[in-house]
Amino acid sequence: MTRKIDTDAMDLLTRRKLLASGVAVSGTVLAGCLDPADDDAEPPEDDDDPAADDDDDEPADDDDEAPSGDQLNFTQQVAPIEWDPVVANDAYSGQIYHTIYDGLYEYQPGDLELEPKLAAEMPEVENDGQRFIVELREEPEFHDGTPVTAEDVIHTFTAPVEEETDNMPDVDMIESAEEIDEHTVQFDLEFVYAPFEAITLPSYIVNAEARQEDPEAYNTENPIGSGPYQFVEAEIGEFADVELWEDYWDEPSQVASIRYEPAEDDAGRVARILGQETHLIEGIPPADWDDLDAEEGIEIASVESTGYLYFAFNCAEGPTADPDVRRAIAHCHSTRDYVEDIFGEAAEWTNMSVAPETADAIGMEGIDHFQDMAYEFDPETAQDLLDGSDAIDEDTQIDIIAPPDDVRVNWGELIADRLGEIGYEAGVQRLDWDVFTSSYQSGDSDEFQLYTLGWTGGADPDVYYYQLFHQDNEGLTQGHYYENDEFHDMIIQARETFEDDERAELYNEIQEIIIEDCVHIPGWTDLNAAAYLSDEVEGLQADLQTTTNPRMDHPDVTLL
């Protein structure tokens, strides 16, 4: 069976109307979308349109989500996903929830100096560093009006293990957390863990009762903290709103509300600040750093981060098991020149396997000391070392693996090129994260001889040296499988020693061994930064940790 169509009727309906409506719609869209600043465009009918007041010289589209009124617009490089610190462990969620919650202790903006926040004073340490007693302030309250008590603190520190959340490794050294009274908590540790005060205690305290009532809602819809801002509403990938909590117990912030919006694309994020559609962006692409810095009306707040980028060798198998081969590879190129060329102001070359600020916090030798120990660019020495090694010949291929990150891949390419120039073969493989991770964790010389990774680090050297070098973490957070009993003992000794001076000495020695045996080629520490509209925002401070960069909870931040 076939079906006939009434062609005459269709003709009447389509052609003329289609053409006419096409012209009309196109014209309307074109005219309607132009900014009122354009003389030929019709302004919107509403006289209250803020755009109508714009100065023609202003390039901004400042009549939509643009900076206006009491709301600060913050553009993030990655979308945040959850609001419960017990569960959340991504830095971009932290950029929001650090305004909603108060920590038991908090770092001062821009450094690693720890100060009590919900705690009344620094903890009392007993039992040779295995017991910490924390007294709480009595005045802090959660956004629902209930006081912050020892029960809330205990829940915050025990829930990650009880619920096996991703934050479990942060607190699993706690043997018990007991309530001494309503405002005092006693922590007993399974072993002496020196970084407990600097790393573990500065946790954000959740409202135990509200959280236990409905953990899922607490994480996604109704987080209740005791911080200067309270959560309003969020749509994942679109926005998250917080507003000032008027009954905040401590010195309040001065911005009435903050809207966080993600823009993952670097160019799009930079365009937003150049177009003045947002008050600030974080995650400044190195290539755009100088241009943004030179732009009138835009300033960059920056501080060295606790991050650390490095190359690690396969120390267990293959040609790089020979320390001379590792030293030769370090000599055959200049990491310092690479970092300076690629990053300029946006990162600092380092020859330490720990962030300089973190090293400084416990009194380790400074960055200059270890920079003096760096393997200088010296192709002749590199060639001599390689020629003299039995572990490698000119037919040996050095396999370098890197995650999908251009900067790290290019660093690998530089090493491969330089090795090629002195007659040794090397190749770089750019791998997806999952494949990359399983490859470097294997420690198999058929998979790699060098891998490059980054580490977000933290406020204590143990976070770097134990996680990135100790044999307990072979196949997990380290894949170099470096063997040196004395070295591993020193790492444990440092984490179980309570005196900073002793720890600093131990870490200095550990760092020197890392350099001498060339386990890592340290790369750089990048800057945590935020570009902001200097005519509209004042008092903004960058912070060392991405989670709190910039410090939006700080009372100095003001919208002009």
Added chain:
Amino acid sequence: MSLLRYTVYRLLQAIPVMFGIAVVTFLMVNLAPGDPVDYMISEELASEELIASIEARYGLDEPLWRQFLNYLGFSWFLGLLGVPGFADAPPGLLQGDLGLSMYYDRPVSELMLTRIPPTLMLVLSAYAFALTLAIPLGVVAANRRNKPTDHISRIIALFGVSTPSFWIGIMLIVIFGVWLGILPTGRMVYPWRDPAFYGYGNHLELWYQTLRHLFLPVVALGTLQMAVIMRVERSSMIESLQSEYVQLARAYGVSERTILRKHAFRPSQLPVITLIGLNLTTSLGGAVLIETVFAINGMGRLIVQSIQTLDYQLILGTTIVLGFVFVIGVIITDLAYAYIDPRVTYGEEA
């Protein structure tokens, strides 16, 4: 066969295709090298206990065949039938459950539901933009073949088909957003939201801002479609205008306007309709890039994020749903084709 029966017949035919899409997608995602847990713990603190906990939470500790049955929802049915070992089996695809996103820790269907409206708005607007420009330009170009109008149209079409949409998007942002400052550089204002959410006084202002925010991404995404449709429209119109029945009409003294309007235009639209249907998924593919460039919170951006974070459940869910959309697009195209062209049968006779 009636149109209704033909429609039902085509829908039934689609079921095994959709099942095939689900099976192939599941196998491709799971047999690819890599482990999503490795991604989750990369550059983070990790322990054996944590890894085991993550694997158990997302069912990754089960053998692949069991994960397959779980995902499709067969395990749930086996549980209903009382088969041992399947008593607590979770619902799956057949029960409308697309699983739990490993990265977002939320149901995949919930994530997708919030992302579909922005993508629909973008893609449909891009199509509206493409059609309103492409069809008139194609008709005019064909009617004035080898004249300046035709040459200009062909240059526009050549530019459109040979320029990546994301590049057009970035250029539009730079020119209109940064240099001229007359249009927003990204994000979207949704007409279904309360104007107060954006700080607008009324709905008129909201809609006006929606148009302003939509303009650049629509041009960036719609340019390719516009160029492709215009080229097909032009060549199809030229073919019609050279056909015997048009020459006969001319011989009878029918005016060129009437020939163009009544005799050439209609039959020329069949290839265009086919193209529109089949290009639906191409547009969704383009939306992936455009949504990323313009920071629009749609399905395209969700797909990119799911791949970047190796979120198995989300990759599966988005891929399968897009596959279903493609199948449905093909069916609608077939039905429209059969409805419009009298020469197309419903399958019973020539």
